[in-house]
Amino acid sequence: MKRVTIALLASLLTGAALAAQTTGVTAIRAGRLLDPEAGVVRLNQVILIEGTRIRDVGPNLAIPAGAKVIDLSTMTVLPGLVDAHNHLALTYKPVPENNVYYYTYVQESTALRAIQAVSNGIQMLASGFTIVRDMGNAGNYADSALRQAIEQGWIPGPTIINSGIIIGGMGGQFFPTPEMAKDHDIVYPEYLDADTPDEIVKAIRQNILFGAKVIKICVDCKPYGYTADEIRLIIRESAKANMKVEGHVQTLDGARSAIEAGIWSIAHSTALNDEMHKLMAQKGIWRAGTETPRGLAGHPVSAQAYQRTLEGLKNAYDNKVPLTFSTDADYWVEGMTRGEVCLEFLKTWTDAGIPNADILRAMTINGYKVSGTDETRGPIKAGFFADLIAVAGNPLDDVAALKQVQFVMKDGEVFKRDGVMTPAAFFHGGPVNGWRIR
Numbered sequence: 001m002k003r004v005t006i007a008l009l010a011s012l013l014t015g016a017a018l019a020a021q022t023t024g025v026t027a028i029r030a031g032r033l034l035d036p037e038a039g040v041v042r043l044n045q046v047i048l049i050e051g052t053r054i055r056d057v058g059p060n061l062a063i064p065a066g067a068k069v070i071d072l073s074t075m076t077v078l079p080g081l082v083d084a085h086n087h088l089a090l091t092y093k094p095v096p097e098n099n100v101y102y103y104t105y106v107q108e109s110t111a112l113r114a115i116q117a118v119s120n121g122i123q124m125l126a127s128g129f130t131i132v133r134d135m136g137n138a139g140n141y142a143d144s145a146l147r148q149a150i151e152q153g154w155i156p157g158p159t160i161i162n163s164g165i166i167i168g169g170m171g172g173q174f175f176p177t178p179e180m181a182k183d184h185d186i187v188y189p190e191y192l193d194a195d196t197p198d199e200i201v202k203a204i205r206q207n208i209l210f211g212a213k214v215i216k217i218c219v220d221c222k223p224y225g226y227t228a229d230e231i232r233l234i235i236r237e238s239a240k241a242n243m244k245v246e247g248h249v250q251t252l253d254g255a256r257s258a259i260e261a262g263i264w265s266i267a268h269s270t271a272l273n274d275e276m277h278k279l280m281a282q283k284g285i286w287r288a289g290t291e292t293p294r295g296l297a298g299h300p301v302s303a304q305a306y307q308r309t310l311e312g313l314k315n316a317y318d319n320k321v322p323l324t325f326s327t328d329a330d331y332w333v334e335g336m337t338r339g340e341v342c343l344e345f346l347k348t349w350t351d352a353g354i355p356n357a358d359i360l361r362a363m364t365i366n367g368y369k370v371s372g373t374d375e376t377r378g379p380i381k382a383g384f385f386a387d388l389i390a391v392a393g394n395p396l397d398d399v400a401a402l403k404q405v406q407f408v409m410k411d412g413e414v415f416k417r418d419g420v421m422t423p424a425a426f427f428h429g430g431p432v433n434g435w436r437i438r
């Protein structure tokens with residue numbers, strides 16, 4: 001009886017089911033579709049999206065009856081942007097801490113910082129960043145909580161590749177007083193002290209257990225930095241969980257050790273000279289240079305320092321070092337969102353004379369590769385997750401067009417349209433994508 005009823009219902013519902021299937025398709029009309037890999041714009045393309053994925057892309061694709069159509073025919077559509085180095089659960093400020101994040105950490109709980117991370121993630125997504133590598137300084141794993149909340153379906157946000165706690169020799173990047181270090185272990189959880197091989201292995205395992213997707217180390221924050229052999233151990237242990245290692249590097253010796261060991265990516269550019277760039281290019285080591293522009297209110301960069309940054313970036317480019325767009329923008333600039341601050345970093349790249357097509361590659365293709373998402377998320381291709389953005393101008397002509405992102409789609413859902421966030425579809429009263437996502 002039951003079976004007959006179901007069969008009858010099924011036959012009656014066939015028409016309705018078919019309609020539902022086609023109405024589950026979204027078609028985007030892209031006036032210009034920017035392919036950053038090829039460095040070209042293709043005119044009058046159609047992108048078909050089904051569920052969370054791209055089904056097809058091409059000129060004159062047939063739009064299925066009942067499909068929802070989004071008209072971006074006056075815009076340039078391109079894949080989402082990547083910030084390869086940020087700290088969403090950290091926002092240091094002029095007041096009260098005078099931009100010293102040691103004090104931010106002392107006075108703000110992990111819970112408060114996790115909520116800031118949610119807001120910063122939304123601000124990044126609104127500026128077109130669909131992937132962020134979140135490289136530590138997140139209190140007690142606020143970065144893992146952010147990633148989990150986004151992946152489980154509680155909130156909108158970029159895809160997060162997070163590092164958990166930064167692992168380093170005693171003290172990390174802090175200079176605690178002896179009494180605070182010994183009696184209060186004040187460095188933890190902002191840094192995880194790991195001075196011996198046993199401690200290094202344990203620290204990596206702790207991060208993996210608590211949700212890290214990449215391992216971040218202080219190579220040389222203190223004079224007792226890691227040797228190439230110690231970095232090899234870190235790379236080996238991380239590789240067990242298929243994780244790459246990024247090193248914070250600030251000295252030439254540190255750069256040499258990290259490069260010799262074959263680290264995945266190097267954060268910050270101050271220690272990278274022509275010789276290091278040549279070695280990085282040879283070994284294919286990613287450069288997350290975090291090149292702060294001049295002119296950010298409250299974050300002065302001297303003319304000399306900026307000149308060194310520009311020459312370093314140009315030298316890396318000329319040596320064909322794999323470049324990522326990375327900001328380290330973990331502070332508040334009054335009047336700007338976190339995403340807007342990050343896009344100000346375009347200035348450094350244009351001032352260094354990097355061609356727009358290569359700036360765009362660093363922000364997209366290279367960003368997907370350094371994040372390890374390049375086979376599933378990033379490019380606008382059939383089978384990939386539907387993450388894409390649109391701007392009014394053509395960023396190949398003027399990369400500053402990216403500062404006015406008008407449209408953002410993440411995982412097939414519209415997050416921003418006509419320059420206004422419309423995130424309702426991303427909020428749920430439960431973990432709709434599964435509570436097992438950790």
Ligand SMILES: [Zn+2]
Pocket residue numbers: 085086087135267328
């Ligand atoms: Zn950083």
